[in-house]
Amino acid sequence: MVPSLSSSDNNGHVSSTPDTCSDNKVVPVSSIAAALAKPDESPYYIGFEKVRVDEYHNVSNPEGIIQLGLSENTLSLDLLKEWLNKNLNESLSQGSSDGLINVDKLAPYQQFDGIMELKKVMARFMSEVLGGGTIEFDPLQVVLTCGANPANEILCNCVADPGDAFLVPAPYYPGFNRDMKIRSTVELIPVPTLSSDNFIVTIEALNIAYDQAKKQGKNVKGLLFANPSNPVGNMFNKETLQNLLNFAKEKNIHIISDEIYAGSRYGDDKFISIAEVVYPESIEKDRVHIVYGLSKDLCIPGFRLGVVYSWNQDVLTASKKLTRFCSVPLPIQQILLSMLSDGKFIQDFMKTNQERLRKRYSIFVEGLEKLGLGYVKGSAGLYCWVNMGRLMSSQDEKGELELWDKLMNIAKISVTPGGACHCTEPGWFRCCFARLSVEDVCLTIERIKRIVESVKPKCCGCQCDRNRAK
Amino acid sequence: MVPSLSSSDNNGHVSSTPDTCSDNKVVPVSSIAAALAKPDESPYYIGFEKVRVDEYHNVSNPEGIIQLGLSENTLSLDLLKEWLNKNLNESLSQGSSDGLINVDKLAPYQQFDGIMELKKVMARFMSEVLGGGTIEFDPLQVVLTCGANPANEILCNCVADPGDAFLVPAPYYPGFNRDMKIRSTVELIPVPTLSSDNFIVTIEALNIAYDQAKKQGKNVKGLLFANPSNPVGNMFNKETLQNLLNFAKEKNIHIISDEIYAGSRYGDDKFISIAEVVYPESIEKDRVHIVYGLSKDLCIPGFRLGVVYSWNQDVLTASKKLTRFCSVPLPIQQILLSMLSDGKFIQDFMKTNQERLRKRYSIFVEGLEKLGLGYVKGSAGLYCWVNMGRLMSSQDEKGELELWDKLMNIAKISVTPGGACHCTEPGWFRCCFARLSVEDVCLTIERIKRIVESVKPKCCGCQCDRNRAK
Ligand SMILES: Cc1ncc(COP(=O)(O)O)c(C=O)c1O
Ligand SMILES: Cc1ncc(COP(=O)(O)O)c(C=O)c1O
Numbered sequence: 001m002v003p004s005l006s007s008s009d010n011n012g013h014v015s016s017t018p019d020t021c022s023d024n025k026v027v028p029v030s031s032i033a034a035a036l037a038k039p040d041e042s043p044y045y046i047g048f049e050k051v052r053v054d055e056y057h058n059v060s061n062p063e064g065i066i067q068l069g070l071s072e073n074t075l076s077l078d079l080l081k082e083w084l085n086k087n088l089n090e091s092l093s094q095g096s097s098d099g100l101i102n103v104d105k106l107a108p109y110q111q112f113d114g115i116m117e118l119k120k121v122m123a124r125f126m127s128e129v130l131g132g133g134t135i136e137f138d139p140l141q142v143v144l145t146c147g148a149n150p151a152n153e154i155l156c157n158c159v160a161d162p163g164d165a166f167l168v169p170a171p172y173y174p175g176f177n178r179d180m181k182i183r184s185t186v187e188l189i190p191v192p193t194l195s196s197d198n199f200i201v202t203i204e205a206l207n208i209a210y211d212q213a214k215k216q217g218k219n220v221k222g223l224l225f226a227n228p229s230n231p232v233g234n235m236f237n238k239e240t241l242q243n244l245l246n247f248a249k250e251k252n253i254h255i256i257s258d259e260i261y262a263g264s265r266y267g268d269d270k271f272i273s274i275a276e277v278v279y280p281e282s283i284e285k286d287r288v289h290i291v292y293g294l295s296k297d298l299c300i301p302g303f304r305l306g307v308v309y310s311w312n313q314d315v316l317t318a319s320k321k322l323t324r325f326c327s328v329p330l331p332i333q334q335i336l337l338s339m340l341s342d343g344k345f346i347q348d349f350m351k352t353n354q355e356r357l358r359k360r361y362s363i364f365v366e367g368l369e370k371l372g373l374g375y376v377k378g379s380a381g382l383y384c385w386v387n388m389g390r391l392m393s394s395q396d397e398k399g400e401l402e403l404w405d406k407l408m409n410i411a412k413i414s415v416t417p418g419g420a421c422h423c424t425e426p427g428w429f430r431c432c433f434a435r436l437s438v439e440d441v442c443l444t445i446e447r448i449k450r451i452v453e454s455v456k457p458k459c460c461g462c463q464c465d466r467n468r469a470k
Numbered sequence: 471m472v473p474s475l476s477s478s479d480n481n482g483h484v485s486s487t488p489d490t491c492s493d494n495k496v497v498p499v500s501s502i503a504a505a506l507a508k509p510d511e512s513p514y515y516i517g518f519e520k521v522r523v524d525e526y527h528n529v530s531n532p533e534g535i536i537q538l539g540l541s542e543n544t545l546s547l548d549l550l551k552e553w554l555n556k557n558l559n560e561s562l563s564q565g566s567s568d569g570l571i572n573v574d575k576l577a578p579y580q581q582f583d584g585i586m587e588l589k590k591v592m593a594r595f596m597s598e599v600l601g602g603g604t605i606e607f608d609p610l611q612v613v614l615t616c617g618a619n620p621a622n623e624i625l626c627n628c629v630a631d632p633g634d635a636f637l638v639p640a641p642y643y644p645g646f647n648r649d650m651k652i653r654s655t656v657e658l659i660p661v662p663t664l665s666s667d668n669f670i671v672t673i674e675a676l677n678i679a680y681d682q683a684k685k686q687g688k689n690v691k692g693l694l695f696a697n698p699s700n701p702v703g704n705m706f707n708k709e710t711l712q713n714l715l716n717f718a719k720e721k722n723i724h725i726i727s728d729e730i731y732a733g734s735r736y737g738d739d740k741f742i743s744i745a746e747v748v749y750p751e752s753i754e755k756d757r758v759h760i761v762y763g764l765s766k767d768l769c770i771p772g773f774r775l776g777v778v779y780s781w782n783q784d785v786l787t788a789s790k791k792l793t794r795f796c797s798v799p800l801p802i803q804q805i806l807l808s809m810l811s812d813g814k815f816i817q818d819f820m821k822t823n824q825e826r827l828r829k830r831y832s833i834f835v836e837g838l839e840k841l842g843l844g845y846v847k848g849s850a851g852l853y854c855w856v857n858m859g860r861l862m863s864s865q866d867e868k869g870e871l872e873l874w875d876k877l878m879n880i881a882k883i884s885v886t887p888g889g890a891c892h893c894t895e896p897g898w899f900r901c902c903f904a905r906l907s908v909e910d911v912c913l914t915i916e917r918i919k920r921i922v923e924s925v926k927p928k929c930c931g932c933q934c935d936r937n938r939a940k
Contacts, residue, residue, distance in 0.1 A: 025722045027757040029784045030691075033628040036788035072579055081573040084562075088571060092558070101558060103551040108905075109542055109771045146616050146774075150795040157653060158503040162632065178794060183627060183653070221500075252495045287497040301579045302800035304616075314499045318506035324648060325620040325796055330772035332799045435578075 032183060043404055044069065044174040044420040051414050058439065066436070066444055069414040071230065071382045073264065073299045073434035075360060076353040080299060083345050084335075091338030092331060106334065112327035113320040114144030121340040122307060126292060129263040129350070130273040137275070141309055143319045144333070148260050148293035148306035150326035152179035155289050155308060157322060158315045159254040160186045160221040166256075167191050167209050167223050169201035171385075171421035171428065173230040173258070180224070188224070189213055190422035195387070198376060199232045201225075203243050210251060222254035223247070228261040228271065231421050231430035232385045233378025235269060241277045245284060254287045263297030263350055264434075266358035267379030278311070285311035294336065296382060299353065303332055357382070357434060360441065364433045367445030371452050382434035386415075389427025391455050400426040403451070410454075411447040502653060513874055514539065514644040514890040521884050528909065536906070536914050539884040541700065541852045543734065543769045543904035545830060546823040550769060553815050554805075561808030562801060576804065582797035583790040584614030591810040592777060596762055599733040599820070600743040607745070611779055613789045614803070618730050618763035618776035620796035622649035625759050625778060627792060628785045629724040630656045630691040636726075637661050637679050637693050639671035641855075641891035641898065643700040643728075650694070658694070659683055660892035665857070668846060669702045671695075673713050680721060692724035693717070698731040698741065701891050701900035702855045703848025705739060711747045715754060724757045733767030733820055734904075736828035737849030748781070755781035764806065766852060769823065773802055827852070827904060830911060834903045837915030841922050852904035856885075859897025861925050870896045873921070880924075881917040 029037070040046060047069040056064035089101070096102035119139040126137040145151045152175075160166065162185045168176060170190035180186050191209040193199045206223070213220050223244060228235045236244070248255045257274040265271060278285045290309040295301035305328060308319045340346060364384055368375055374387035392399035397419050404417040407429075418428035433441060499507070510516060517539040526534035559571070566572035589609040596607040615621045622645075630636065632655045638646060640660035650656050661679040663669045676693070683690050693714060698705045706714070718725045727744040735741060748755045760779040765771035775798060778789045810816060834854055838845055844857035862869035867889050874887040877899075888898035903911060 027722055027724055027782075029782065029788070030628055030631050030634075032631075033784050033788035036791045037784035070579065074574075074578060077573045077577055080577060081571060084571045084573060088559070088562070092554075101551060101554045103547045103554060104544075107547055107550060107770045107772045108544060109540060146797060146799065147794075153795055158500055161500050161502075164500075175794075178791075182792065183795075252497055254497055300577045302577045304797055304799040312497075312499065314503050314507035318499070318503035321506045321648075322652065324617075325623055325653075327616060327774055329616065329774040329799055329802045331805070332801060335801070 036182065042174060042177075042420050043401065043417050047408065047414040047416065050408060056412070056440075058437075063412065065408065066413045066440060066447070068383075068431045068433065068436075068444065069416050070435065071296070071432050072301060073296060073353070073357070073382050075356040075434055076299050076349060079345075079349050079352060083339065083342070083349075087338055087342070088335065091335045094334060094338070102334075106330045110330055111320075112323040114142070114323070114328060115330070115333055115337070118144065118333045118337045118340075121337060125340050125346070126307070126309065129297060130259055130271070130290070130292065131275060132270065135273065135275050135279050137309065141311060141316060143308040143310075143316065143323060144328050145293075145306040145308060145323055145326045146304040146328050147301070147326070148258065148291050148295060149175065149179050150323075151291045151293065151306040151308045152176065152256070152258065153184060154319050154322045154326070155256050155291065155310075155315070156180045156184045156186055158312075158318050159256070159289070160184065161219075162186065164219045164221040165189050165213055167206060167213070167220060168422075169193055169205075169225050171199065171231050171418055171423035172224075173226050174416065174420050176224065186221075187218065189218070189220070190424075192424040195376075195425055195428075198234060199229070199385070200234070200236070200240060201244075203247055206244075206247055220251065220253055222256055224256045224258075226258040226260070227274070228259075228264070228380035230258075230261065230381055231383060231416065231418075232376050233381040233383060234376060235271055235379050238272050238277065241272060241274055245274070245277055245288070248287055249284055252287075254289065256289050256291065258291040260291060260293050260296050261381045262292070263354075264357060264382060265354055265380040266361045267377070269379045271380065275309075287312070289315060297353075298339075298349070303336065304328065305332065305336060360433050360436065360438070363438060363441050364431070364445075367441065367448075371445065371449055373448070373452075383430045383432040386429050386431050387427055388429050389425075391451055392427055393455075396426050403427075404429070406451055407448070411451050413444055413447050506652065512644060512647075512890050513871065513887050517878065517884040517886065520878060526882070526910075528907075533882065535878065536883045536910060536917070538853075538901045538903065538906075538914065539886050540905065541766070541902050542771060543766060543823070543827070543852050545826040545904055546769050546819060549815075549819050549822060553809065553812070553819075557808055557812070558805065561805045564804060564808070572804075576800045580800055581790075582793040584612070584793070584798060585800070585803055585807070588614065588803045588807045588810075591807060595810050595816070596777070596779065599767060600729055600741070600760070600762065601745060602740060605743065605745050605749050607779065611781060611786060613778040613780075613786065613793060614798050615763075615776040615778060615793055615796045616774040616798050617771070617796070618728065618761050618765060619645065619649050620793075621761045621763065621776040621778045622646065622726070622728065623654060624789050624792045624796070625726050625761065625780075625785070626650045626654045626656055628782075628788050629726070629759070630654065631689075632656065634689045634691040635659050635683055637676060637683070637690060638892075639663055639675075639695050641669065641701050641888055641893035642694075643696050644886065644890050646694065656691075657688065659688070659690070660894075662894040665846075665895055665898075668704060669699070669855070670704070670706070670710060671714075673717055676714075676717055690721065690723055692726055694726045694728075696728040696730070697744070698729075698735070698850035700728075700731065700851055701853060701886065701888075701893075702846050703851040703853060704846060705741055705849050708742050708747065711742060711744055715744070715747055715758070718757055719754055722757075724759065726759050726761065728761040730761060730763050730766050731851045732762070733824075734827060734852060735824055735850040736831045737847070739849045741850065745779075757782070759785060767823075768809075768819070773806065774798065775802065775806060830903050830906065830908070833908060833911050834901070834906075834915070837911065837918075841915065841919055843918075843922075853900045853902040856899050856901050857897055858899050859895075861921055862897055866896050873897075874899070876921055877918070881921050883914055883917050 051067045056066040092101045119142040123137040123139040165187040293306035376385040416430040521537045526536045562571045589612040593607040593609040635657040763776035846855040862873045886900040
C-alpha cells in the first residue's frame with residue numbers, strides 16, 4: 001500500500017498532519033476543530049497576534065504597535081487596586097468565625113449558576129446601571145457566567161437550533177461571530193445600517209433582511225445587538241427599542257440585547273435598557289434576554305464575570321444547567337460580592353471612571369478633528385468609530401484593508417477595520433482609546449498624522465486631485 | 471381566532487407557557503433549552519435537589535439527609551486554609567513593585583487558555599501526579615479551563631460531530647451525559663462490564679459494542695473513560711491501557727482519558743496514566759487526550775480549574791479558541807500558580823490528604839463489612855462502590871430504585887444508584903465518603919443498618935427465606 005499524504009474526514013476536512021505509514025492512520029478531528037485549527041483570517045484577530053509579538057511600551061518598546069484594537073479600559077485600575085488592597089482579605093473571610101479566610105465557603109461545590117447573595121447585589125447593580133435606579137431587576141432572573149462570551153453563547157444555545165439565523169444590525173462586534181457561530185453553528189445575518197442614519201438600524205432594513213432570509217429558507221430566530229453599540233458607541237433611544245420589540249413580536253422571534261457597556265458612558269445621553277421597554281408587565285418579556293457583565297464597566301475582564309438576564313423561564317432553567325461549563329469560581333464571587341456591596345466605592349468608581357473616559361475621549365476626538373478625520377459622536381463604550389475613508393486609495397474593501405495594513409505597519413497602530421465588523425460602508429475603523437495614557441493618545445494621533453500627510457502631500461494649495469480629500 | 475393553549479416549535483417541543491391571546495404568540499425556545507427546561511429525571515440529580523432542601527448537619531439538622539452522592543473531598547480543607555491565610559496576598563502581588571496587589575496583572579484581558587507560568591507548573595504537577603515523576607508533560611500541550619466539565623465538553627467538540635458516538639465502559643460517571651450530550655449532541659454508548667471482571671472493560675465487549683454501533687449506522691469517534699474509575703474507584707493496569715490504545719488504533723478513533731482522580735489515591739497501587747503508554751514518541755499520541763483538574767486532588771472544586779492535555783495540534787489549537795467560553799479568572803490563576811509552585815506545601819498536602827482518604831475509606835468499608843455488604847476494593851477516588859443487592863426486594867432496576875428511595879427517605883442518606891451510572895448489574899451504589907467526618911461515617915453506617923435490619927428481621931436463626939440474604 002502506498003502511504004497517502006493526508007486523510008480526509010466526513011466533513012471534507014483534510015487533516016494537516018501527514019500519514020507516516022499505512023498502518024498509522026491519521027485520526028480525523030471534528031469539523032469544529034478542523035475549522036478552528038485553521039489560522040484566523042479576520043484582521044480583528046490578526047491584529048491581536050501582531051500586537052502580541054510587538055506591543056508598544058513607552059519605555060521598553062517605544063517603536064512597538066499601539067493597541068487600539070482591544071476593547072479594554074485600564075483608566076481606573078488605581079481605584080480597583082486601592083479597594084482590593086483594603087478589602088480582599090475581608091471579602092474572602094465573610095462568614096468565618098475566626099476572621100480567617102473562609103475556606104469552607106470557597107473550596108466546595110456550589111450551584112454552578114452563582115450564589116444567591118451575588119445575584120442579589122448584581123440585580124441591584126444592574127438596576128442602577130441599566131435601569132437608572134428606576135427599573136427593578138430580579139435576582140431570580142440572574143444567571144452568572146465566567147464572562148459575557150459564555151453568556152452570549154448560552155443565550156444563542158437557548159433560542160436557536162443549529163442552522164437557525166439571527167439578524168444582527170451591522171457594523172457589529174466581531175466577537176459575536178465566535179460566540180454564536182463557533183460551536184452553535186447558527187448564522188448571523190448582518191443588517192446594513194448607514195452613516196447617514198448614524199448607523200442606527202431601521203425597521204425597513206430589518207424587514208428586507210428578514211424577508212430575504214425567509215425566501216432563502218432560513219429560520220430567523222432572533223435579533224441580536226449590542227446597546228450601547230460596539231463598535232459605533234451610540235445608543236438606541238426608547239422609540240427605536242420599542243420598534244425593535246414590535247418587530248420581534250410581529251415575527252415572533254427573540255431579542256438578545258448585549259448591554260455590557262451600559263455603565264461606560266462618557267456622553268450626556270441617558271442609557272435606556274431593553275428592560276425599560278418590556279417593564280413592568282408584558283407577555284413580550286418572554287422573548288427578551290439581556291447580556292451583561294463586569295468586564296467593561298468595572299474594568300475587570302480578567303475576573304471573568306458575565307450575566308444572562310432573562311424573563312423566559314425555560315431559558316433561565318436551561319441557562320442555569322449550561323453554567324456547568326462556565327461557572328464563576330467562588331473566590332471571585334466572594335470578592336465581587338463585597339465589591340458590589342460597597343455602595344460608596346461603586347458610586348465613586350462609576351463616576352470617576354466615566355469622567356476619565358469622557359476626558360480620554362475628548363482628547364482623542366480633538367486629535368482626530370485636527371487631522372480632519374470624521375467620527376460618530378459616541379455616548380458610551382471604550383472606542384471611537386472613525387471615518388478614515390479619505391486616507392484610502394480606493395473606496396472599497398481592498399482600500400480599507402490596505403489602509404489597515406498601513407496603520408499597522410507604518411503608523412504602528414492596531415485598529416479594527418469596519419469590514420471585520422461587517423460594516424457595508426468602507427473606510428470606518430474602531431479605535432479603542434481606554435487603555436491609553438494621555439501621552440499615548442497624543443502619540444497615536446501623531447502616528448495617524450504620518451498617514452494623513454503621506455496621502456496629502458504639501459503642494460501649492462491648488463485644488464488639484466492630489467490635494468483634494470477623497 | 472381561537473387562542474391555543476400551547477405552541478410547538480420545529481422540534482416538536484411543546485412550550486410550557488400558555489398562549490394568552492392570539493396576538494401574543496409564545497416564542498419557541500431551542501430544542502436544547504426545551505430539553506433542559508424539563509425536570510431532571512436521573513436519581514443522580516434528584517438526589518442533589520433532595521439534599522439541597524434538607525441536608526444533614528450534626529448540630530443544625532441532625533435528622534437531615536447525609537450527602538453521599540456528591541464526589542467532593544473536604545478532608546484537607548484545614549491545610550488549604552492555612553496555606554491561603556499565609557500566602558494569599560503574596561500570590562496576588564506577584565510582580566508588583568510596591569508589594570501591593572498587582573491589579574495590572576489581574577484585571578486586564580489575557581489569553582483565554584491560561585497564562586504560561588501556570589501551564590508550566592501545572593505540567594510539572596501533572597508529571598508528578600499522573601506520571602509518578604517519570605513522564606514529562608509539556609506546558610505547550612496544556613489548555614486551562616474553568617473546571618473539568620468544560621474540558622470534557624471541549625474535547626468532545628474537538629473529536630466528534632453532532633450525532634457521532636463514543637464508547638464508554640459502564641458503569642460511568644453520570645456527569646459525562648451532561649458534558650458530552652447537552653450541547654454536543656453526541657451519543658454515549660455504554661459498554662457493559664461485569665462485577666466478576668472487577669468492572670474492568672474487556673476488548674471483547676468493546677468489539678461487540680463497536681460492531682453493533684456500526685451496524686446501526688453510528689459513527690463511533692472515540693473511547694471515553696475515567697481512570698481512576700468513577701464510580702468504581704479502581705484503575706486500569708498498563709496492559710489494559712495498551713489494549714485500549716490498540717483498540718483505538720485499530721478502529722482509528724480517539725481516546726479521552728479523564729484522570730481527575732489520579733492524585734486521590736488511598737490504595738497501594740501505582741497509578742498509570744495513558745500518557746505513560748503513548749510515551750515517549752508515537753504517532754498514536756495524536757488520538758489521545760487527557761482531562762485533568764484540581765477539583766478532586768486539591769479539594770477545590772469551588773476554584774474551578776480544569777485541564778485539557780492533548781498531543782493533537784488541531785485539537786490543541788481548537789481547544790484554546792474554545793476557552794473563550796470557559797476561561798479561568800486571573801486572580802484564580804495567580805493563587806494556583808503560587809500554590810502549585812510551593813513544592814513543600816504540595817508534597818505535604820498530597821501525602822496527608824491521601825492518608826486521610828485511606829483512613830476514611832477504611833472506617834467506611836469496615837462498617838460495610840460489619841453489615842455484611844460487599845464492595846469493590848478501591849484504589850482511588852472519593853467514593854466506594856457498594857453492593858447492596860441483597861437489600862433489594864427484586865434484582866432489577868425497579869428493586870434498585872426502591873432501595874435508593876428507602877435509603878433517601880428512611881435511612882436519610884443520599885447515594886448514587888448504579889443505574890444512574892449505566893451499570894447493567896442491579897444493586898450497586900456509589901457512596902462518597904470524603905466529605906464525612908469520622909462520626910458521620912459511623913452515623914451513615916448506623917443508618918444503613920436500619921435498612922439492613924428491616925430486610926433481615928431477627929428470628930430464631932433458622933435458614934428460612936426471611937433470614938437468607940438474597
Ligand atoms: C459587546 C460585547 N459583548 C461581550 C464582550 C465579551 O465580554 P467578556 O470579556 O466579559 O467575555 C465584549 C468584549 O469586547 C463586547 O464588546
Ligand atoms: C470523572 C470526573 N470528571 C470530571 C468531573 C468534574 O470536575 P469539575 O468539578 O472540575 O468540573 C468530575 C466530578 O465529579 C468527575 O467525577
